[in-house]
Amino acid sequence: MSAEIAIVLGSGLGSLADALSVEREVSFAEAGLPSSKVAGHAGRFLLGKCFGQEMWIMQGRVHLYEGHPAHDVAAGVRWLAGQGVKRLILTNAAGSLRAGFSPGEWMMLSDHINLTGTSPLEGGANFIDMSQVYSAPWRARMRDCAKKLMMPLHEGVYAGLRGPQYETPAEIRMLQVMGADAVGMSTVLEALQARALGMEVMGFSCLTNWGAGLSAAGLNHSEVLHTGQSAAAQMMRLLQVSVADE
Ligand code: HPA
16 A cells, blocks of 8 residues: 555644545654644544545644754655655645735645745755745646635745744734745745655645734634634545546
8 A cells, every 4th residue: 555645734634634544544653753742733644545546644743843853844754755655735724914815715835935944955955946846737737626616726925934933913014025925834844855855746825814913813823723624624625626637
């Protein structure tokens, strides 16, 4: 049993694994990964059939803000590559920076800005081309699938920060000026690692809230989890249609 495709599930999106008929389960500890202690991040790899296609699901991930170095944050991607995975879908929860990209909706990553100040490739592969981190042909297929479903699917630039705190309103304004459409605390390091390993990469942000200062409401993690849980069903439908199309 093996699979060429894997999905990494972000905060509140763990229920996407419910559609998988699980054949094998490997805990982060068994795979030699540090365990995440953040609520909403289970910490295991599941292999199984989802909508008729064999795939790996990585439920939970390791974050810089838990004190793990960049190399460890990307360890799951290297482990999946070791299992033969060639195509990787990264999902995350993110704050929206752009009017019209509303909480509860999804944004496909067209590119990212790595503001973590680090890279999983430090000390390893140098000068890897990052001119197209997120596969343009794969995005085009996803765009078509979303259209069929009449599902709003935005496309934009994800800014990856270290966290663990949410941003200040001034930082949100800075990110907007930089050209970011969404902000979060994951994904960029995994995407860099995956490209360095030659994988085809796709990224989806579940927009769980407005960036700080863009709405009257403050931010909290339980709201992020709650919005992620209700938006997960939409992503499930998109994946189902896209798998059927391949
Ligand atoms: N900022 C950073 N990370 C996030 C946010 C946010 O607003 N929402 C979900 N993850």
